[in-house]
Amino acid sequence: MSQQSSLSERLANDPSWMRHPAVSFLFSNTPRLILLIAVFLLYGYFLSHQINLVTADLGRHIVNGVILSQEPAVFHTNFYSYTNPNFEVLNHHFGSGVIFAGIWKLTGFVGVQLFFILLSLATLAFFILSGKKYAGWGTTGLIALLIVPLLGERTEIRPEVFTYFFSAVFFYLLSRYRDDATSRAYRFLWILPILQILWVNTHIYFLLGPLLIGAFLLESIFLFRQRFFPLLAVWGATVVATLINPFGIKAITATMTFFDNFGYKLAENQSVWFLENMGFRNPNYLLFKILFCLLVASFVARLIKHRGSFKLANFFVACGIGTLALIASRNMAIFGFFAIPIIAGNLSPFIQEHWKKRILMWGSVISCAVLFFALVFGIPKYFPYWQAFGWGLLPDNNQSIQFIQGTGITGPIFNNYDIGGYLIFYLFPREKVFVDNRPEAYPASFFSDEYIPIQESTERWEQALLKYNFNTIIFAYHDATPWGQTFLKARINDSKWAPVYVDNRVLIFVRRTEKNRPIFERYELPKSTFESR
Template structure:
């Protein structure tokens, strides 16, 4: 017994326990943020769950839209909605956040356990650093969290079968697959993982395939997973849905974009971590393939290759890469780590004894240093720490309901699920954040053109006779921003509500005059209506700046930015905003000031192509032509496909400037 306690409490064991706790705590810290309901899908999932639970049926058409109500649409995550709804009824929004944290911690813990058990502890621990950076890309409460969970379970049971081929625990995957097929569209990953594992065993045992119990079990499992996936409200249609979903997908969303595209639009540590992890993974397979005669990581190679390609195609696939990367690199480098350990022991026993203590201590220090990044305010500048809902999540909908305002509502894409949650069935939406639930032509010829073209807007407005325009105030597209600014400048519409989340406008018609007189937001009263935002965190204060900018109070927005600049002198986004606001004045002094602000923003990390594009324009208007040319060339150095910079340089050359 004394020996057991001595072994347990030795330095290495204590350090390992500490490191595991630190890793899990670091991951938990980035998961612990509030739900931003206006831009989240959760509202629609809760409404889905409520309707399904009450009616005991799953809708076959676009239930929530008045524009395309009869369009056939498969709810490929219907069971997730039911789970979220039932949990919400019991534990509320705060409980849902805690549920998400527990589930995703269980996922990471299981994958880390597999990585340590089959690989090397310190390699797995160090690999957790890029893995968690990558996982930080997807931390919201979505149906996909169940796909992460089942991916980890499949890994566990497949490796368990390899270690215990006589056991039948592997067949638990069949009922789990039934759940997965109804919880999230990525259910095919379980089938693919089983196929990859089966292929590895066929190649490994190719000389003794006949009556091989392991291959028989995996073959039966593979066929059973396909068959069980057919048990869903849509039958074979849902089974084939992953292959067909993008055939009718008329709206581009950020999560479906490649990291190669997004890296030029934003600074995202997950993208950098992904590229580093891919490089490390390739190196690890070099070591692994050198041991081909004794170790054939066919499954790991196929899984790594598939998730790497998936990650390069769409940023939403990053977590699946991370869940494979962690065990793959740990297992691949296990033998290399053991060989180094043996060689050090051979060289000098005393050096080996020192390294056994020093190396874990050094590695622990490195892990603490890097993970401490997640414990400061920087990571949460776009998130709100804690559980429950973010600031003003329900405020705009509560205003609409309290004032008994009626549609038809023209809403933007992002806020659709929020309106479904608060207003259905009394009001339906123009659009919501399900591209597959609307015909592609709807986006191509209605939703997008009506925001880009005034004539099209007037035509569609006449068709539907909109009474309300309801947008997220941080609408992320240039056409949405442009449309919102045009409506705010148009006397035909009156802004009656604005907060850190949303903007509501009402048609300036005789029947709406009472509400307009009571709540109309003007350039003169805007500051009084949103002054309270100054008492909140950085993100919400920046939302206030954006509202002032939207309503063309650039002077007040600039003053607000200057106050923020005093609090956050090293925050590049404040300098960037000041640069844009100052350039709007378009006189010599303001342009000179704008160039200085943008230069400072670039110095503080806002060195994106769009910043250089704007800086080049300002230099050009100041007559500093060589600086303008240099700025646009720098934009192209960062992103060779930057069309704005190409157009500016083409015009520059046409003018025969130096």
Template sequence: MKTTFKQFFNIQTTLKIFVVILILFSYASILCHKINLPTDDLGRHLTNGEIIWQTKSVAQTNLYSYTEPDFESANHHWLSGVVFYLLFKIIGFSGLVIFKIILLLAVFSLVLFISIRRGNFWIASLASIPAIYILSERTDLRPEIFSYFFTALFLFFLYDLEENPAKNRIFWLIPLQLLWANLHIYFFIGIAMTAGFLLEKIITHRKALKNNPLIKKLSFLFLSLIAISLINPYGIKLLLYPLNIFKNYGYDIVENKSPFFLQHLMHNPAISAFKIAVALLIISFFFSFRQWLVFRPIFLFLASLSTTIAGFLMIRNFPFFALIFLPAISINLKNAAERIKIEIEIINERVSSVLKIALPCILTGVIILIFSHYLNEAFFKNKEKGVGLTFQSNASAEFLIKENLKGPIFNNYDIGSYLIYHLYPKEKVFVDNRPEAYPKDFFDYTYLPMQMNEETWQKIDKKYNFNIIYFTQQEGTWWGQSFLRQRLRNDGWAPIYADSQAVILIKNSPENQTIIQQYKITKENIIDKIIYLKDNNFKIQMDGVHLLDLIDRHDLAFDWCQELNKKYPNEGRVWLEMGYLKSAENNQASLEGSSQYLEKAIELGEDLPATYDQLGLIYFNLGQFLKAKSAWQQALNIDSKNQNAKDYLKQYEALNLP
């Protein structure tokens, strides 16, 4: 019997070690991707850090823009810029990726440790599956990684105080809060967590509050965290900044959107995992509340409720939900797991021994099966594996610098930080990806209208006399895409550079004729200039298709898609692109082909409202009215607020069609 127990213990221990390694390796695998500098904020953070390190001061105004240089703006993550800059000087871009991986693995390891120690190993392990899916939404190198780190540390020290109330380790949180307040705007989370923990102890010890040492410590800590947060370059303004930042926020960005909105625009496994995790968390609290007399999870409930609401409001808050979800569900279901264990022991001893080994093995198999999703190419179709910078990250800026091209530059929102990194202070930007650093009116009455309205564009162009237009070629907004296509079709501007990341146009003026003659991209020579993109990964090849589409070479783009289709026959995005490209020809045969391609794309998972909207239009132009109506109705079934489908159906009814 002694040998059997030893063998059982060894199997259990080996399985647990293997599962922990697998979980951490799976998370590390999704963190190990390159920095896409043209669209990341990192370039601006590095420039911030360099300026602060050299001048020993933090800017109080916009600084980088020639449009709003004097607009007051708080750099709420100034210390992150300094940290990134100093690390970059020592270890470069590759080292920064490794630093991010190590830091975020430490965060997850600490939260997993808390979940296992205070909860149940197998519940924590299984809960890691949706948690990592949720965390996959935010894997870039940003100042927010420090907020994840401090959230985990606060959890650890608060629970440590509960286990060791006589110890004073909890006061390490005060200097940590000082760092947090200067590293990232989410520093208030530490104050909120302490307040929640204090509230739980007040309710739990409400009959013996007087001279309670635990409550005294937490009260002192709470007040100290608020006070220490005032030590920053902006004083009380930064302390209150989280409450005020959206009062002047004129530009909508994806990370600030609700998952309910985004689920109709893209397929995102993090959104599905978030919904599943919320449902599981609610169920776990039913088990927890049944034990109210012996276990009162007030802190966990408040933290779970807060992060759930935050996640439903903005997708950027997903990681904070995941970091609370993991310990919450493990702790809530701990007793339920113990009861299952007791029930197994009551069963016949032989059956019980088999189950004790079989169940962990089955659970391990489930974890391997699900996590294997991240170990194939699927997750990395929009990211490049490895460390350092993505393909052609610096190429467009190097071209601009080499050719000594001068502004003023009209750039799009996404590429602003990149241009700051490469060109400041010689050139300033029109806009960059800091909505709070520009007046709301700037976006409402300048930046957006000039891309939507030709007359406004001409007026603003006359005001600033732009010499360069510099856009990310995968500009994500309809107005940006429309504007770029119009400029490419306009003889007043000449495209002189295009790659998988960016497009540069120069004004067709007498002073620029030499550079135009040397580098101008035309419909005739575009394929020769970008043919090298075919030798790269799926994403970069699709970038090549997009470039051909931008310059109105739909025929070449379609041919390129057909080649891709042979390599990736089950990739819905290729079928979708072929459907859109074929519809541009607008004849009977091409429309019939387009409908078939879009139907195939839907079959392969591209079943989004926009796809059904387009398919309905094609059916309508083919005279297949009932199919058109059905497609638009399906778009509304997916998203009841889809305005395009509503408008199409309204026009359909006005025509008295069947």
């Protein structure tokens, strides 16, 4: 009694502000808050690198959103090139462009990036919430801490951020209903068809919505049959919601054949093992392999030791997302997101209740150490997609455009794949591009019969010159393709073309014509300029 009295006396003597509920909450949840803040700050650090618009898709997405109401052809054709303007392709992500453009008009590129960062952090929050129900904050937070660098694999501002966010909400609400089938939890499931309408109009991975519900629906057949028909109703409504888009059912059928027309091989669409064999180096490749093995091991352990509580829906989701990640490295990030709650769920039966506080305490210490280490040594810079720390555009990122506009350089433009979106953002509609970074928007034969041979062969280049009458070449010269480097070397030594501008990303040539004489006589670069590049 005396100890209790002593404690009561000490509490009574505390300042009034310390007895405030918010302050009490902070004191009682300090380790949890430290762990979560460290995890979110680390992920935010990976996300906070300046935008290199030269090779990004963002410029084209913003133009989509700006002109969509005036140019309905943006919905279903190539539109931006002069080589294949009428080639039919469905613009699955037009809604993303509308959102990005709206934010850009109000707040510029900094606002777009902050929106992207906040949506990414919200995605991580939902996946952590899904996992903490099973394994507690400590274990789930430590798993998230391990996975953050993998999430940083996709930090360019793209429509896929909507897929990550909607996937997180879908999985959270479905898991919540599976574990606590109250009428309130079920009512929340009816948010999913509404979100599906947004999803189908913002990113091509929208089919994950019905598939995620399908995983829990299939689980209910084996384990929770009383939930089958309620889930079936939500699944049916979500499928119907998928049809609410400008293309109707064609949006679904086109998605299934989306990659059939890819005539240009992208690194992000190749497997980790293929990229490693090609000489690509990325710390995330090793992390992905470790994480994949950990996920498999967690399922095996759960099946052996706690078969009765095995979560079938989680297994179905892991198989699907894991297969996507094995096929294409671009899916490593979404695999990482789902791995957080799924691994936490598999480990939960092995974590004794009295261990959770100890794990949480150590988790807060470890997370702070990792965050400190990352900040001091600049860990994100060792990952290939990292740019300079900050928000908004890289300094002088539009310098090449200022040169083009200041000198009055005109097309027809020959450009390489990487820089297409950049040129669309700054020069459309005055100039159209030869190609841009949408392989699905061009016939596969265009890449195999024109784009690549033009760069590989002087003879094919001369033929293309007669066909298209190029006046300007604008090239993102960090293009690592062998044909890109062959082409640049040939043009530097081509007497018909004059290099007139170069910075640390862009190289511009003009054709030696009478019209261009004032430009190349004033700005032509000596060959010595390129000896160290």
